[in-house]
Amino acid sequence: MRTTALIMAGGRGERFWPRSRKSLPKQFLSLTGDGKTMIQLTVERILPLVRMEDIYIATNKIYKPLVQKQLPGLPEQNILCEPVGRNTAPCIGMGAAFISRRYEDALMIVLPSDHQITNSPLYLDTLRAACDVAERDSNLVTIGIQPAYPETGYGYIRFDPASRLGQAYRVDCFVEKPQLETAKQYLAEGRYLWNSGQFIWKTSSILKNMERFMPDTYAGLMRIRNAVGTEAQAEVLEREFAAFESQSIDYGIMEKADDIYILPGAFGWDDVGSWLAVERLQTPDKEGNVESGNVVSVNTRDCIVQGQEKLLALVGLEDIVVVDTPDATLISSKEHVGEIKDLLARLRAHGQEKYL
Amino acid sequence: MRTTALIMAGGRGERFWPRSRKSLPKQFLSLTGDGKTMIQLTVERILPLVRMEDIYIATNKIYKPLVQKQLPGLPEQNILCEPVGRNTAPCIGMGAAFISRRYEDALMIVLPSDHQITNSPLYLDTLRAACDVAERDSNLVTIGIQPAYPETGYGYIRFDPASRLGQAYRVDCFVEKPQLETAKQYLAEGRYLWNSGQFIWKTSSILKNMERFMPDTYAGLMRIRNAVGTEAQAEVLEREFAAFESQSIDYGIMEKADDIYILPGAFGWDDVGSWLAVERLQTPDKEGNVESGNVVSVNTRDCIVQGQEKLLALVGLEDIVVVDTPDATLISSKEHVGEIKDLLARLRAHGQEKYL
Numbered sequence: 001m002r003t004t005a006l007i008m009a010g011g012r013g014e015r016f017w018p019r020s021r022k023s024l025p026k027q028f029l030s031l032t033g034d035g036k037t038m039i040q041l042t043v044e045r046i047l048p049l050v051r052m053e054d055i056y057i058a059t060n061k062i063y064k065p066l067v068q069k070q071l072p073g074l075p076e077q078n079i080l081c082e083p084v085g086r087n088t089a090p091c092i093g094m095g096a097a098f099i100s101r102r103y104e105d106a107l108m109i110v111l112p113s114d115h116q117i118t119n120s121p122l123y124l125d126t127l128r129a130a131c132d133v134a135e136r137d138s139n140l141v142t143i144g145i146q147p148a149y150p151e152t153g154y155g156y157i158r159f160d161p162a163s164r165l166g167q168a169y170r171v172d173c174f175v176e177k178p179q180l181e182t183a184k185q186y187l188a189e190g191r192y193l194w195n196s197g198q199f200i201w202k203t204s205s206i207l208k209n210m211e212r213f214m215p216d217t218y219a220g221l222m223r224i225r226n227a228v229g230t231e232a233q234a235e236v237l238e239r240e241f242a243a244f245e246s247q248s249i250d251y252g253i254m255e256k257a258d259d260i261y262i263l264p265g266a267f268g269w270d271d272v273g274s275w276l277a278v279e280r281l282q283t284p285d286k287e288g289n290v291e292s293g294n295v296v297s298v299n300t301r302d303c304i305v306q307g308q309e310k311l312l313a314l315v316g317l318e319d320i321v322v323v324d325t326p327d328a329t330l331i332s333s334k335e336h337v338g339e340i341k342d343l344l345a346r347l348r349a350h351g352q353e354k355y356l
Numbered sequence: 357m358r359t360t361a362l363i364m365a366g367g368r369g370e371r372f373w374p375r376s377r378k379s380l381p382k383q384f385l386s387l388t389g390d391g392k393t394m395i396q397l398t399v400e401r402i403l404p405l406v407r408m409e410d411i412y413i414a415t416n417k418i419y420k421p422l423v424q425k426q427l428p429g430l431p432e433q434n435i436l437c438e439p440v441g442r443n444t445a446p447c448i449g450m451g452a453a454f455i456s457r458r459y460e461d462a463l464m465i466v467l468p469s470d471h472q473i474t475n476s477p478l479y480l481d482t483l484r485a486a487c488d489v490a491e492r493d494s495n496l497v498t499i500g501i502q503p504a505y506p507e508t509g510y511g512y513i514r515f516d517p518a519s520r521l522g523q524a525y526r527v528d529c530f531v532e533k534p535q536l537e538t539a540k541q542y543l544a545e546g547r548y549l550w551n552s553g554q555f556i557w558k559t560s561s562i563l564k565n566m567e568r569f570m571p572d573t574y575a576g577l578m579r580i581r582n583a584v585g586t587e588a589q590a591e592v593l594e595r596e597f598a599a600f601e602s603q604s605i606d607y608g609i610m611e612k613a614d615d616i617y618i619l620p621g622a623f624g625w626d627d628v629g630s631w632l633a634v635e636r637l638q639t640p641d642k643e644g645n646v647e648s649g650n651v652v653s654v655n656t657r658d659c660i661v662q663g664q665e666k667l668l669a670l671v672g673l674e675d676i677v678v679v680d681t682p683d684a685t686l687i688s689s690k691e692h693v694g695e696i697k698d699l700l701a702r703l704r705a706h707g708q709e710k711y712l
C-alpha cells in the first residue's frame with residue numbers, strides 16, 4: 001500500500017514573535033541553527049519513507065507562496081490550502097479527501113510541520129512500525145513520547161501495557177494538560193505518554209471514523225473529494241470550510257474512536273514550543289548562552305540571544321531572551337516568555353497590527 | 357568685578373553608551389527628559405549670573421562643531437579647544453589664561469558640563485555667596501554637596517565647622533572615594549561633603565596657585581596667554597598642551613593650596629554618572645519604569661528603557677536598562693551597568709571601533 005504524508009503547516013505560532021509573524025509563522029523559520037526551516041526539516045526527515053510526490057502540505061492559502069519557495073520539489077497540487085483555519089479535524093479530513101481521490105486506499109502519516117526530532121533513523125523505524133499496525137488491522141495509530149519529566153504543558157495519552165500489538169499498545173484515553181502533581185503521578189505510573197500530535201492510518205480508516213463521529217464534516221469532505229481536480233475545487237473548499245465546525249482531531253475522533261493504538265517513541269522529540277527550545281536544540285557556550293548574529297556580552301549567563309546586523313550589547317544578564325528583528329526587539333525573562341501572547345494582545349489593542 | 361564662567365566639556369563619557377559615543381559624549385545628550393542637552397542646561401542655569409559673552413567652553417577641538425550647534429549664542433572665540441585632553445588642571449589653567457588676557461582680573465566659576473541641578477534659584481544663591489568669598493579674600497572656593505547616603509563613588513571633602521567665613525567653611529582636606537564603612541563614618545561625622553567639581557575663584561588667585569604648585573604648567577599657560585588672539589594661538593596651544601603633564605585640579609592644586617573654602621550646597625545635585633541617573637531625573641511610572649520611545653511592556657518593573665522608532669517589546673523584566681540606537685542596543689542589568697566600560701574594551705579589542 002502506498003505511504004503518503006500530510007504535513008500540517010497552518011499554524012500562526014505567536015510564541016516565536018518577533019521572528020515569527022502572521023506573515024511568517026514558526027514552521028517557515030530556521031530555529032535549530034542549521035539554516036533549514038522547520039518544514040524543510042520535517043519533509044527531509046520522512047523522505048526515506050514517503051516519496052516527494054506523495055507528501056501533502058496543508059496550510060492557509062496565504063502561506064502557499066512560502067511553501068512553494070521553501071519546498072521547490074513539491075508538486076503544486078500537493079499544497080492543500082485551507083481557506084480558513086478550522087483546527088486539525090477538518091484539516092486532516094481535507095488531506096484524506098485529496099489522497100483518497102488519488103489512491104483508492106493509502107497509508108497516511110499526519111505530522112505537525114514544526115517539531116524537532118533528534119534521531120531520524122529511529123524515528124523512521126517507529127513510523128514504519130506504526131504503518132504496519134495501521135495497515136494490518138485498520139487501526140488509528142498515534143506516536144506517544146516517553147515523558148522525560150512531569151511536563152504540564154502537554155496532553156498525555158494513557159495506554160494499556162497488557163494489550164500489545166506489534167510495537168504498539170491499545171490506548172485507554174487521551175487526557176488534558178495536567179497539574180504538576182497529576183503529571184508526577186503519570187510519570188510514576190509508567191503508562192502515560194506525551195501526545196505528540198502525530199498520527200498514522202489508512203485514508204479509509206480515518207474517513208470511516210469521520211463518517212461515524214463527525215458526520216456533517218464527513219459530508220462536506222465528500223463534496224470536497226468530488227471537486228478535487230475540477231474547476232470547482234477552490235470554490236467548494238471555500239464553501240465547505242466556512243461551514244465546518246472548528247474541531248481538533250483529538251476531541252473529534254481520537255477520544256471517541258475504538259481501536260486506537262500508540263507507539264512509544266524514544267527518538268528525541270521537542271515541540272519547539274517557545275524561545276526556550278532554542279537552548280535545547282542548540283549547544284550553549286561555556287557561559288550557558290546561545291548567541292547568534294552581531295552580539296557582544298559581558299558577565300552574561302544562560303541567555304538566548306538572536307541578533308541580526310545590529311549590535312546587541314549585553315551586560316550582567318541572566319536567564320534573558322533577546323530576539324532582534326529589523327522593526328522590533330523582544331527582551332523577555334525566560335520565566336515569563338509565555339506572556340509574549342499578552343504583549344501581542346496589547347499591540348493588537350493599540351492598533352499596532354503592523355508588528356503582528 | 358566681572359563674573360565669568362568656564363564650563364568643562366571635554367569628557368568622553370563612556371557610561372552613557374550607546375547613546376554617548378566618542379563623536380557625541382554625554383554633555384551633548386539630552387538625558388533629563390526635557391529635550392535640552394546637559395551643556396545647554398548648564399549654560400541656561402548660570403545665565404542670571406554670567407553674561408553669555410563671559411561664558412567659556414573648554415572642550416576637545418573635535419567637539420567644537422557640536423558646541424557651536426548647541427550653543428548658537430556663544431561667541432566663537434569663547435570655545436577653548438584642547439588639542440589633547442590633559443585632565444582638569446591644564447584645562448582650567450587654559451581658561452584662566454584666556455580670561456586673564458581679556459580682563460585684568462575676574463571672578464571665574466568653573467563647572468562641569470554634565471551635572472544636573474534641581475533647584476536653580478538656590479543654586480545661584482550658593483554661587484553668589486561663593487563669589488563673595490572668592491572675591492573678598494582671594495580664596496579658592498568650591499561647592500560641596502551634603503551627602504544624602506554613604507556613596508562610595510564620589511570623592512569627599514572634609515571641612516572645619518568652626519572656621520566659618522560668610523556661608524563657607526575652611527577645607528581640611530580632600531579625600532578619595534571611600535570604602536562603604538568609611539563613607540558611613542563620614543556621614544555620621546557631619547563634616548564631609550561630596551566633591552562636586554565646581555570651583556569659584558579669581559583668575560589671579562588660581563594663576564598664583566598654579567605658579568606655586570605647578571610651575572611648569574604655569575609657564576606654558578603664560579605662553580598660551582601671550583598668544584591669545586594672535587595668529588600663533590592654535591600652534592602655541594598645540595605645542596603647550598602636548599607638553600603639559602596630565603593632572604587633575606584636585607591633586608595639582610586643591611590638595612596642596614592654603615585657604616580653600618567650601619560652601620555646602622543643598623540645591624539638589626546629581627552627577628548623572630550612569631544610566632541609573634535617568635530614573636532619579638525623570639519620574640518613573642506606577643510600575644517603576646522610565647520609558648521613552650516606541651516601547652511596549654508586560655509584567656515589567658523598575659526598568660529604564662530608551663527606545664527610538666524601533667519597537668522595544670519587554671516581557672517579565674525587572675531592574676534592567678535598555679537603550680536602543682540605530683546601530684546598537686544595550687541591554688544591561690542595573691547592578692552591572694558599570695561594566696559597560698568592559699564591553700567597550702571588548703569592542704575595541706575586536707576592532708569594532710565604529711561602535712565606540
